[in-house]
Amino acid sequence: MAEVVLTPETKALHEAMVAIVGPQGVIADPNEMAPYLTDWRGRYRGAAELVVRPASTEQVAEVVRRCVRERVAIVPQGGNTGLCGGSVPLAASAYPGRQIVLSLARMNRIRALDADNNTITVEAGCVLASVQEAARNAQRLFPLSLGAEGSCQIGGNLSTNAGGEAVLRYGNARDLVLGLEVVLPDGRVWDGLRGLRKDNTGYDLKQLFIGAEGTLGVITAAVLKLFPWPTATATAFLGIESPQRAVELLSELRAALGERITSFELMSRLSLALVLKHIPGTSDPLSQPYPWYLLAELSDNGKPQALNARLLEALEEALEQGRVLDAVLAQSEAQAEALWRLRDAMAEAQKQEGVSIKHDVSVPVSQVPRFIDEASRALEEAFPGVRIVAFGHIGDGNIHYNVSMADPVLNARLVEDPGPVNRIVYDCVSRLGGSISAEHGLGQLKREEIQRYKSPLELELMRAIKHTLDPHHLMNPGKVV
Structure with missing residues (x-):
């Protein structure tokens, strides 16, 4: 590998970062930096002097303090699976100042799991699937679930207030957080890692940072809610005539099955066709094509046979009356996974197309x-x-x-x-x-668009919060506001 030649400014910053996080925590080679500077879709390519990978909250705080002193912008990054360019730096032509990428990937410890309190405390670099697995090992469920769960990280999930496939029952990421640890834009550490479901002592500060996309500080750890592990699931793939039928069916099934409905996913025929075309090993679950599809999943505690029977009973009436045109119920976990693969692969299929x-x-x-x-x-x-x-x-x-x-x-x-x-x-x-x-x-994608659809007062309040916490505007510049 050819020697990397750094400018005097960058060389001094490099030395300072190595002193803080160690040589294994700093990337300066352009080839090694490239994946951190490009978003998952390949739409945005940014510029940064270094990629810095701290291994502790204390290191994050020291990196931030050093960058503030030198007026170097900081772009926090998790798994870099976002679709709006929020986790990559701006291009050099769009940002005149200096930038680093602050990757949280090395901060991937599960700090604690309190089964009786139904909480898990994790660092921001934990991959979502790893958090799900740790919860399951304790017979608990962490319900945040999305297509990128094998590579996205909790810090990014919280910074974008991720939704996913179980929002219907459990809510967005915002609803699954009890406490946060955040490094503020001046390098101070706010320790809000409390596992309390009731805490009425003033402003709920954690909500400022959830969904802020790293523009107000760096989330370094979180206390997340857990739920009892469901002992029964039922999954059905349905062919329907229209989205209107989907809305009507959702109301009917909720009336019949209540909060057992965990997911209710709508797909057009073209969406499914692209998956069948581009994703190996997939097949159409139904015998003929339909204009629209639904993927419904129920979960409960009890015997799987009983839950399947309840779902089948609810669907039989809809089939008889023509509100559902065709249906297949998963008979095993493998079949359920195959049905979910059709839905989860849609982003990848579009990318291939x-x-x-x-x-x-x-x-x-x-x-x-x-x-x-x-x-x-x-x-x-x-x-x-x-x-x-x-x-x-x-x-x-x-x-x-x-x-x-x-x-x-x-x-x-x-x-x-x-x-x-x-x-x-x-x-x-x-x-x-x-x-x-x-x-x-x-991110970058909708930063200007939002000016048309937020009221002037909302935008004013957002900018005021940003300026109060980040007066030098060094936290993830060019994103959100």
């Missing part, structure tokens, strides 16, 4: 059919031949609505200027009382 204009939006559950219908008709009128891949968590009103052209040349023209597509989609969302970012955050 090519670039699309992605929208992670939410509207009231009752308005999902209207949103899909109105936005799709407007796009088809404005861009004849447009291809829409729509899927998501209909149980909480969150739809991933992605727009492209099948023809590569036409698609290149479309994605080169996403503004007109965004206007149609986001204006429709706004009319229906929705949000232009349901669970992916704002």
Whole structure:
């Protein structure tokens, strides 16, 4: 490997960082830094002088203090699986100052698990799947679940207020946090690692940092809620006529089955077709194609046979009356995993298919059919031949609505200027009382878009909080506000 030549400024910073985190915690070689400077989709490529990988909260604090003294911006990074460019630095042309990437990957310890209190205390670099496994080993459930759970990290999940597939029953990441440890933009450490479900002693400070995308400080550890491990699950894959049928069926099943419904995922035929085309080992669960699909999962304590029987009873009536066109129930854990793979692989299948204009939006559950219908008709009128891949968590009103052209040349023209597509989609969302970012955050992708859809007062308050905590604007610059 060729010797890395550093500028005097960067060399001094490099030496200072090595003194804090050790030589194994600093990356200066451009080739080794590259994965930290590019987002998962390959859309954003940033510039940084170094990648710094601390191994403790104390090291994070010292790194932050040193960067503040030298006015070096800090870009906190977890698993770098985000879709909005929030975890990578800005390009040199977009940011005139100095930047480092602060990777939390080495901070991956599970500090404590209190089964009686149903809590687990973990460091920010813990991979989500590892937290799930640790909980399961204690016969507990950590319910946050998403397609990237094998590589995303808890710090990133909390910084973006991740949603995922169990929000319907357990809520977003925000709802699963009891306490945080945060390194503030001046290097002080706020220790809020309390496992309390009741603490009415003033402002709930942890909520400032959840969903802030690293712009207000660095989350270094968290106390997370656990739940009893469900002894029974039931999974069904359904063919349906329309999103309206999905909303109606959700209401009926909730009335019949209550809070046992953990997940309720909507997928268009095109979404499924892309998975079948690009993801090896997948197959269509139903005997013929249908316009839309639902993936429903129930969980409970008791015998699996009893839960399957309840789900089957609820679906039989819907099948008889034509509200469900076809259905298959998983008969084993392996079959359930195969059904979930179809849903979880949708982002990867789209990536294989090519670039699309992605929208992670939410509207009231009752308005999902209207949103899909109105936005799709407007796009088809404005861009004849447009291809829409729509899927998501209909149980909480969150739809991933992605727009492209099948023809590569036409698609290149479309994605080169996403503004007109965004206007149609986001204006429709706004009319229906929705949000232009349901669970992916704002990052770089939507930083300017949000100016159109937040009120001036909301933006003023957000900027005031940012300036109060980060007066030098060194924490993840160019993101959110």
